[in-house]
Amino acid sequence: MIALIQRVLEARVTVAGNTVGEIGPGLLALVAVEKNDQSTNASRMLERLMGYRVFSDDEGKMNRSLVDTGGGLLLVSQFTLAADTRKGMRASFTPAAPPDEAEHLFNEVVALVREAAVMRGWCTPTWCCSSAPPFCAPRTPSPSSPSCCSAARSRRPSPPPQGGDFP
Numbered sequence: 001m002i003a004l005i006q007r008v009l010e011a012r013v014t015v016a017g018n019t020v021g022e023i024g025p026g027l028l029a030l031v032a033v034e035k036n037d038q039s040t041n042a043s044r045m046l047e048r049l050m051g052y053r054v055f056s057d058d059e060g061k062m063n064r065s066l067v068d069t070g071g072g073l074l075l076v077s078q079f080t081l082a083a084d085t086r087k088g089m090r091a092s093f094t095p096a097a098p099p100d101e102a103e104h105l106f107n108e109v110v111a112l113v114r115e116a117a118v119m120r121g122w123c124t125p126t127w128c129c130s131s132a133p134p135f136c137a138p139r140t141p142s143p144s145s146p147s148c149c150s151a152a153r154s155r156r157p158s159p160p161p162q163g164g165d166f167p
Contacts, residue, residue: 001032001033001042001044001045001109002032002034003030003031003032003045004081005027005028005049006028006029007025007026007054008023008025008027008028008074009025010023010024011023011026011028011072011074021074022074023072023073023074024072025071025072026069026071026073026074027049027066027071027073028074029073029076030076031045031075031077031078031081031106031109032077032078032080032081032082032096033077033079033097033101034095034096035096035097035098037097037105039105039108042105042108042109042112043112045109046109046116049066049073049113050065050066050116051066051067052065052066055069055071073113075109075113077103079096082095082096
């Protein structure tokens with residue numbers, strides 16, 4: 001399991017014009033599930049996401065975690081993080097977990113986050129206003145191949161906007 005985290009001032013997920021998740025300051029985490037991931041990977045990912053010290057303390061040093069700040073955490077399924085780009089000019093997603101398995105493990109991470117959110121009064125988001133450059137991509141080791149990277153879903157990514165019309 002791999003996640004790319006980004007500190008955000010706010011983040012929101014909108015589907016068909018409806019906001020389905022939203023946070024204020026906190027972390028946006030794009031998460032990919034890999035083929036050999038198990039429940040222990042989901043638990044470890046939550047531990048890491050909540051424990052990374054990426055927020056500034058009173059002296060301006062990055063010494064505070066999500067738990068310390070009480071910030072929000074938005075999880076977004078993003079199978080492309082696990083792409084194998086070692087050969088050629090086309091990414092391979094064959095190392096990805098099958099869609100049903102990936103969905104199950106991603107939902108397990110979401111359930112763990114919600115459990116933690118209830119205890120701390122948090123919520124979850126998706127659209128992102130960045131407060132810092134991307135920080136790191138935590139990865140939980142797979143039981144069979146610790147350094148292997150694979151994708152969470154076997155869907156094709158959407159094509160990029162044409163003519164430089166980026167949102």
